[in-house]
Amino acid sequence: MYKALFYKEWTKTKRITSLLAFVFLASLIYTFINTGQLFRVSGAVEVWSAVLLKDMPLLPNWIDKLPLLAGLLLGFSQFVPEMTDKRLKLTLHLPLPETRIVATMLVYGLLVLFSLLFFSSLILVVYLSSYYPQEIIAMMLWSAAPWFLAGLTGYLFAAWICIEPVWKQRVFNALIGVTAMLLFFFSARSGAYVFFLPWLVLLVFISFGFPFYSASRFKDGAQ
Amino acid sequence: MKYKNIISLFILLLITVVGLWGIPVLVKKATYSPDDYPFVYFSSGLKKIALIDYKNKEFPMSDIDGNKYNTAAFDTLMPFLNFRQLMSDGRLPEKIEGIEITPQLLRSKSVVYKYMPKYVDVPVTGLYILFESMPKRVGLKMPDDVFRMKDKIEFIDAKTNQVNQEKSDRFAKELQKRGYTFPTQWAIGNPNPRKPYDEGYFCLDAKGELFHIKMVNGRPFIRNTEASKTVDIASFAIQEVSDKRYYGYLFSKQGETYILESTDGKYTPVKLDIPAFDLKKDQLMIMGNLLYWTVQIAKEEGRDYYILNSDDLKSIDHHHIDRTGSKWDTVSKWLFPYFLTFDSPDSEFLYPRIHFTGFYGFAAHALLAAIGVALFNRRRLFSAVFILIFGVAGLIGLLLQPNYRKQ
Secondary structure (H helix, E strand, O other), rough: OOOHHHHHHHHHHHHHHHHHHHHEEEEEEEEHHHHHHHHHOOOOOHHHHHHHHOOOOOOOHHHHHHHHHHHHHHHHHHHHHHHHHOOOHHHHOOOOHHHHHHHHHHHHHHHHHHHHHHHHHHHHHHHOOOOOHHHHHHHHHHHHHHHHHHHHHHHEEEEEHHOOOOHHHHHHHHHHHHHHHHHHOOOOOOOOOOOOHHHHHHHHHOOOHHHHHHHHHHHOOOO | OHHOOOOHHHHHHHHHHHHHHHHHHHHHHHHHOOOOEEEEEOOOOOEEEEEEEOOOOOOEEEEEEOOOHHHHHHHOOOOOHHHHHHHHHHOOEEEEEEEOHHHHHHHHHEEOOOOOOHOOOOOOEEOOOOEEEEOOOOOOOOOEEEEOOOOOOOOEEEEOOOOOOHHHHHHHHHHHHOOOOOOOOEEEEOOOOOOOOOOOEEEEEEOOOEEEEEEEEEEEEEEEEOOOOOOOOOEEEOOOOOOOOOOEEEOOOOOOEEEEEOOOOOOEEEEEEOOOOOOOOEEEEEEEOOOEEEEEEOOEEEEEEOOOOOOOOOOOEEEEEEEEOOOOHHHHHHHOOOOEOEEEEEEEOOEEEEEEOOOOOOHHHHHHHHHHHOOOOOOHHHHHHHHHHHHHHHHHHHHHOOOOOOO
16 A cells, blocks of 8 residues: 555656756756866865855855755645645545555655755765865755755645645645744854754654644544 | 644644744844944043044044043044054154154054954864965965864865875874874964964864964974963964964953963963953953053943053953943843844854843733633633743744634
8 A cells, every 4th residue: 555655646746856856966967067167267275265264155055945945846746736626535535544644645755855865965975075075075064954954844844735724724834834944044154053953853853743734634624 | 633732732832933033033123223332442642441432523532531532632642543643644653651653563563353252152164274384485375285183183185185194194293292182172273364474273182282283384383382281271362463472362261361472482371451251152352552452341231341551461440331222122021031043143053042031021921811812712721821931922823723723
């Protein structure tokens, strides 16, 4: 049954997953070209000095919102079809407890998202390690960690908002979600989030429960 | 669903936490204005502390007895502060307090330094830039490598991103010879190539000994300052001052301030005759000249100004100005008995911090709780207590959650 559910989720999300994989790959290629050009034009000494003295980011500015965008797109692609004509009703009638059904759907989405983020980071780290020492790479990862967590939380919030059966409450949930997402995007120096990360990880774990609440309201026929 | 109520409570708590941060942020934006203090400096002409208000074009200066002085008098009575203006007017005296002065001397004795807790509470990469302290050509040149210092010293060449083993070994041997113990607690330098000269880094080793590390003609220059014999060192701020009198400012764990004087190749901590301050909360500013240093300590409740003799750094005068507070102080006191922030002016790190403003705000919470009860037709007691504890944020949380609000 789990395999079938995973297959069902894959059928819904294969296009958006492929698109996201392409966007991540394109972003990586852009970063590689950008880094290569930076070192060619300015020289390694200048680039390292700028990173160490001026906290120059290693990645393009727009890349911080990419995991969040991926999380939202994946969440919407997975759960908007479920809400069209209330198809979720059928899904919840599958021969599995409803919590397991919702959990399987969420785990599928989180695995896809985590895989995208993990492999992108891995490729990025391997590539950038030829340009920068490990301390600078570590600092980049500390800076990127809240963006990755924003992606996972954004996905769970998207599921929470989509599954919610009442439009007014959906708007409220969206407002709460948008405000909570600000916590992941404070403008700060590299490494500033290091003590905040455990709290953001806790938020990801807590948010995992939110779609279950909406599913329960859906099942109860909330109007 | 089994855990519906628990999940609902978690959603409520998330809204409340976000509200405890977000609502005060908005209110602060609407009410906050910065503290308004005059500029305080010691007038060598009056031998008194003077207050300067640059917005007042006619009488910018007043002394602490309330006498006001016009711009011309201000220039004359504060020659160290206004020597460029006096030079331009041809009014620069040849002597001040019996000491012959030149613009070069005044410039070389001029000191400006500011300590803020966030300069110390900051994420560090663990990589540092070491200049050649005796460059063959004029001016400092950005080196081709950086070094790491945490568990061992290693120079990494920027062009190859590889460790320069020969240079690393050279420094490692010298460090070992001088008795340096890893891991390094911190390393402080000033990697700005525009400074007049370079004094390298001051590093606190694992045993709490302060070492001076620099590179002279490509060779390691490493000395134990032995400052830890007299000072329980908390932090250090390097400053390559023009007259090379000292290396920088040393702060003890008790909050005392020292300069680390350079005397015949030795390092001597000289204590500033000012009270200890809280290194995690207070700010310190030093504005010094040939004869006097004006040291300002900014605390939450106001600012203290200490005038020190520049020779022995003994205090000769003191002045205090109370903080007047802004609208934000009043509003926050009545609206929020406590609130949440994630950033702080005292740190570059982000994490949740709770700020208590007092108990007045609970009156507003109680009023809200009374109103709130009327809005909810179930779990009234829970709602009332929740609003009493969390105030507006709690009320908004309850209103946004279908499990609690009136259906």
